C-alpha cells in the first residue's frame with residue numbers, strides 16, 4: 001500500500017548511533033516524529049540530545065543505524081532536507097557583523113529565496129517574534145531572550161515544515177521563556193512540526209505532545225507527558241524537608257510508605273496516589289518534617305524513577 | 314581474552330591501518346572533488362557585500378596602499394638605482410619594480426582576507442556553522458569566501474593600474490590584463506591562505522604567516538631580475554608569487570611568451586588544491 005505523503009514520518013530513526021572516536025554519544029535510539037506533532041527529547045546535560053539534533057539537521061554524519069527525514073537519507077539528500085527544515089541551535093550563532101533584519105534576509109538568501117521575498121518574510125517574522133522595533137539594530141546589544149527570538153525568526157525564513165529547537169529557553173528568565181513558549185505554541189497551531197530538546201520538565205510538559213526521556217545516549221521511556229507520568233510515577237508526590245543531615249535517618253521510618261520513597265540531598269519524596277493520606281501516616285510514624293508539600297507527579301519524577309537521578313544536577 | 318594475550322599484535326594492526334589511511338587520504342585530499350558540490354558560492358559574496366556596505370571606508374582605505382607603494386618607488390628607489398637591462402630592454406628601476414609590487418599587493422590582500430578574517434568567522438563568530446545548517450555546503454563557503462577576496466583584489470588591482478599609468482610607470486595598454494592576472498594571484502593565495510587557516514589552533518599561530526609571506530616577497534624576482542639569483546634561479550620557481558610577478562611584467566612590458574600558460578597553470582593548480590583542502594577541512598571541523 002502506498003503511503004500518502006502526510007503519513008510519512010517527518011523523522012524516523014532506527015538503532016541510530018553517534019560515536020566521537022571511542023565515545024558513544026547516541027547509543028542506538030529509535031524515534032518516530034509524525035507531521036504536525038511537537039516532539040521532545042528530555043534529558044540531562046550530556047544525554048546526547050544535541051548530537052541527535054545535529055544528525056537530524058544533517059550537519060553531523062550518522063555513525064550507524066538508519067535515519068530518515070521526510071523519508072530521505074541525510075547522507076545522500078542533506079541539501080534537500082536542510083532546505084525544508086529550520087534550525088535553532090543550542091547556542092545562538094547570529095551574524096554579529098549584520099543587523100537583526102539583515103541576519104534574516106541573508107539567511108533566506110542561503111536558501112536561495114528571492115531578495116524581495118526575504119525582505120517581506122523578515123518583516124513578518126520580526127513582527128511575529130515582537131522585534132520589529134529592533135530590525136536595524138546590531139545583534140550584539142540584544143538581551144539573551146531577544147537573541148533567541150531572532151534565532152527562531154531566522155530559522156523560520158524558509159517557511160520550514162520541521163523546526164529543530166535545541167534547548168530553546170535554557171539560560172532565559174521566566175518571562176522570556178513564557179514569551180517563547182507562546183510563539184512556539186502558535187507555530188505548532190500553524191502545523192509546523194516541532195522537535196525540541198530540553199532539560200526542563202515544565203518546558204517538556206508545556207510544549208510536547210510526545211517525548212522521549214533520554215539518558216546516557218539511550219531512550220529510557222517514550223510517550224505523552226501524561227502517559228509517562230501514569231506509567232512511571234504515582235498520581236501525587238509528598239515532599240518532606242527535614243533538618244539538614246536528617247534525611248537518611250528519617251527515611252528509615254518511612255519504609256514501605258506509598259509506592260516508593262526517594263531520598264534526595266535536600267528532601268525526601270514519597271510517591272503515593274494519595275499524598276494527604278501519606279502525610280498523615282508520616283505523622284503517625286513520628287517522622288515530623290520541617291515542612292511538607294503535596295503535589296502532582298511531574299516528568300521530573302519520571303526521570304528520577306527511570307534513572308535514579310534528577311534532571312538538573 | 315585473545316586481545317589480552319597479543320597486545321602488540323593489536324598495536325601493529327592499528328599502526329598499519331593508520332599508515333594505510335594516510336597514504337589513501339593524502340593524495341585524495343589534494344583533489345578538489347568537493348568542488349563538484351558547489352552550488353551557490355555567490356551567497357557568501359553577497360553576505361560580505363552586506364557587511365561592507367556599512368563600512369565602505371575600510372574598502373576605500375585599500376586604495377591608499379598602491380598609491381603609497383608606487384610613490385615611494387617613484388621617488389625613492391628610482392633615484393638611487395639606475396636603469397637595468399631586462400630581457401634586452403633597458404628600463405628604469407621603478408618600471409621594473411612596479412608590476413612586482415602590484416603582484417605582491419594582490420598576494421598580501423588575498424592572504425589577509427583569507428586568514429585573520431576567515432579565522433574570526435570560523436572560530437569566534439561560528440558563522441559557517443549557521444551557514445551549513447542551510448542548503449549551503451562546505452564548498453560553497455570555501456569558494457564564496459575566496460571569491461570575495463578575489464573581488465576585493467580586483468578592485469585594488471584596478472586602482473594599482475590607474476596609479477601606475479598616472480605616474481608614468483607603464484606605457485603598455487596591455488597593463489589592463491594585469492587586473493585579471495592579479496585576480497588569479499588572489500585566487501591562488503586566498504585558497505592557500507584559507508586552507509592554512511583551517512589548520513591554525515590559536516591567534517598566536519598567525520605569527521608564522523609573515524614568516525612565509527616576507528621571504529615570498531623578497532625571493533620572487535620582485536626587486537631584482539631572476540638572473541641576479543645566479544645558480545639559485547631555479548629556487549625562485551618554487552615561490553607561487555614568482556609566477557604572478559612574471560605574468561604581471563609580461564602585461565606591463567607587453568612581452569608575452571608561451572611560458573605564460575605554464576605560470577597560469579601553476580597559479581590555477583595552487584588555487585584548486587587550496588580550495589579542495591579548505592572544503593575538506595571545513596567538513597572535518599564543522600560537520601562532525
Ligand SMILES: Nc1ncnc2c1ncn2[C@@H]1O[C@H](COP(=O)(O)OP(=O)(O)O)[C@@H](O)[C@H]1O
Nearest residue numbers: 020023025044045046047048049050051052601
Ligand atoms: N564533537 C564532539 N566530540 C567529542 N565528544 C562530543 C562531541 N560532541 C558531543 N560530545 C560528547 O557527547 C556527549 C553528548 O553530548 P550532547 O549530544 O551535546 O549532549 P546534550 O545535548 O544532551 O547535553 C557528551 O558527553 C559530549 O561531551
Ligand SMILES: [Mg+2]
Nearest residue numbers: 049050051090
Ligand atoms: Mg545539548
